[in-house]
Amino acid sequence: MSERTIRNKVAVVGAGTIPFGELYDKSFEDMMSEAYLNCLESVDKGIDPKEIEACWYANADIVWQRHSTGAKVAETLGLTGIPITRVENACATGSDAFRNACFAVAAGLYDVALVVGCEKMLDTPGGLIGMVDLPASIEYPQPRFFNMFAVTMPSAFGLYGTRHMHVYGTERKHFAMVSVKSHHYGAKNPYSHFRREITVDDVLNAPIISWPLGLYDCCPITDGAAAVIVCKSDIAKKYTDSPVYVLGSGLASQPVCLNLRRDFTTMEPAVWAARQAYEMAGVGPEDIDFAELHDCFSCTELIQYEDLGFCKKGEAKTFVENQEMYIGGKTPCNISGGLKSHGHPIAATGVAQIVELFWQLRNEAPGKGRQVPNAEIGLQQNIGGAGPQVSCINVLANKKM
Amino acid sequence: MTIGIVGYGVYIPWCRVKLSDLAEAWGEKFPFPVEKTVPFWDEDTITMAAEAAQNAINHAGIDETEIGAIYFGTTTNPFLEIQGSSILKTMIEVKTDTLTVDLTDSARSSTLSMIACMDAIRSGSIKYGLVVGSDMLVGKPGSDLEYLASSGACALVMGRENLIAEVEGVASYGTEFSGRWRSETQTFPRMTMERFVREQGYIHHVVTAGTKLMEKLEKKPDDFKYAVFSQPDLTYPTLVARRLGLTMDQINPGMIGMSVGYTGSSSVLLALATVLDKAKPRERIMMISYDNGGSDAFSILTTENIEAKRQNIVEKYLKRKTYVDYNTYLRFNRVFEKLPG
């Protein structure tokens, strides 16, 4: 086995989150501490907060709330004195923070580390849509000046949907089926933002945001927080008899500027990150029992079925028609409800996906009818930026591989 | 030494509105098949000028960096204190020491630009000059001036070599007359009594300038194959023609106002372009502009080169069209944003 791997070296021993939604009555700090306290409680054999030696803080600060220093966590969670690094990588922030915490623990620097993600998007009007006019949309420095009003998120991802439709004959109804599946499971998840089912017709008849994406193809604007505790594998038993092990991680980026991208039927960073993660984990797509994908938009998730290798390039529409992404299908995806139904508080999403993996791999997914049977290996993915600029993937398992 | 036109280009917007639809919106009737252009909501005087200028430069076939000066004639510059020509300059690849001259406040500014440009070429200061006339006229909704007010641009590259048409001579005539004005605080143009403006304004000045031109060059009306005029009203050229001894066959080819309306400073140049598209070598064109007590009359003679550089650009833009309704016309012209409140 190559030396450049963290496989089996790190374990997740605690994970906690809060119900996502429009949490006007909870402040940023309220959410963060609630998630953290739930996380501490979830450690089977208990943990003393003083054992946490370092923290990685995922916060994309996407609407300029100015919560962007590690000191914020020290204050809110009572963790004064320990090293806290704030991570930002657009929507991939959560997974990236987790990845870096794992590296530090695997390198032997810390025994126990905390990863906390928190995002408040609804304290300012417009939420993410306001990004269109805010300099925060300098995610796109050049094309934005070029176009003066920046491309919105739906537009940037919709470009991939259109090309995929043109080249492979996918239709809007296939995107709709993905949203329907997400709501089907989100409705069962007490932590979801939206808890109702929808139909394909609902999706197709919804107002168009940015053709080919309509209102029900787009994830909502959500507040939320999540936290996980990672530790060295060989001390995991101190905290729980069923730790979840980190097998591999991958991260890749491509140009921000839309016209410098090469292929609009593939989200290339996801392909590259998956390659890295699979190699480090020593598994292939067929070994993945379930996945938490980044379905900021329905077309994104559909394209991910191909990019991550769950089906062949161009065959996502068949994959979807055959319901392979449901429990009982080839690769259940987004059984939490995904970003579409569970919600997408930018930085907290990645960490919340780790929480979902933790629950599924230990057979304790909350909500009835939401447990993937015999889950052993799970994959968690974020895609960040307007249009896939970056993707971060982590593969976890409930035993060492 | 002759100075003249090396190349020309036009720009006509895509959308049109029928004057009968416009009249109907106000409960009136306009039973003639006249239509005018409607600029798309994202166009303005400078974008139209830029496309016309690029077409002219492509047609002239010259190296853009040899253009020594840009003369921009308009009454609707987006800025009162930034030169339209200096913004236009950033859109074509000219040298930083190219002179930028804005001539404004009159629909005659396009022909005045031509005169200034020719003077600069004659004095040797520049080799080629770019003359652009561009306007986006909007009339007050419900007024008479609204009928024909429209948008368009035309550009000429002028020089001494490789001419497709020479300017044989110019005669200008100007008095203190005015009939149509717009002050700094007024949003829309205003006009006084129509007969007064027509007789003492348009007809008097155009006829005088035309007569002076013919005397100066010792030419007679039938020495001219074509005659083109500014078209603030579609009946005026006919009235002028009669008094200058011109026939309908001479003026009809240039009556582009029927299809595009009155495009301000570019009106007379668009009419010239329409005729240049068709003119054969060694044909003489009379061109007379008018605005507010001033007229410039030109005698333009096509050269042998015009065949080699034949283009049908006016027809190409004219046939690219789609009709919009009066509502869209108002929105695209941003009339609502010009109103107070």
Place this chain on the structure above:
Amino acid sequence: MLTIIPICVSIGYSKSYRGDCMATAFPPYWRAIPGMHRLVGQKCKKCGKVNFPPRKNMICTYCGATEFDEVHISRRGKIVTYVVASRMPPGVIGPEAFAIIDTDDGARVSAWSTDCFPKDYGAKEGSPIKCDMPVELVIRVIGNPTPTPFYGFKFRPIME
């Protein structure tokens, strides 16, 4: 549970984060003028690909080289992919299509649409915008023309 519809035209949606200023008076826009007004690109001397928008100290996105020829990108091209955005900032009349365009000389640019009405979404018969459609780039006002216009390129269906 009600879904919250993100509304672009709402209070607090600041019409003009840039304040009331003219393009060349604002450094990032002034620097962007060669690309925005003249479609200048940088052709890599090593791999031949065109990098756009242009920059000083450019590093080729495709191969990492640092020597370039300045080129004017062709104004004609084909649509690679597009979306039709229905929600526009104030002062902008939508819906408008946004497309990635491969130009005839091998560069890739992005632009919003003009001189067409993409109201009919999708590749149905009669929709003005389709993948692989030939288009040309023209200079127009970008965004809201009032109080001050900014200029840049948009695409329109080719004139015959």
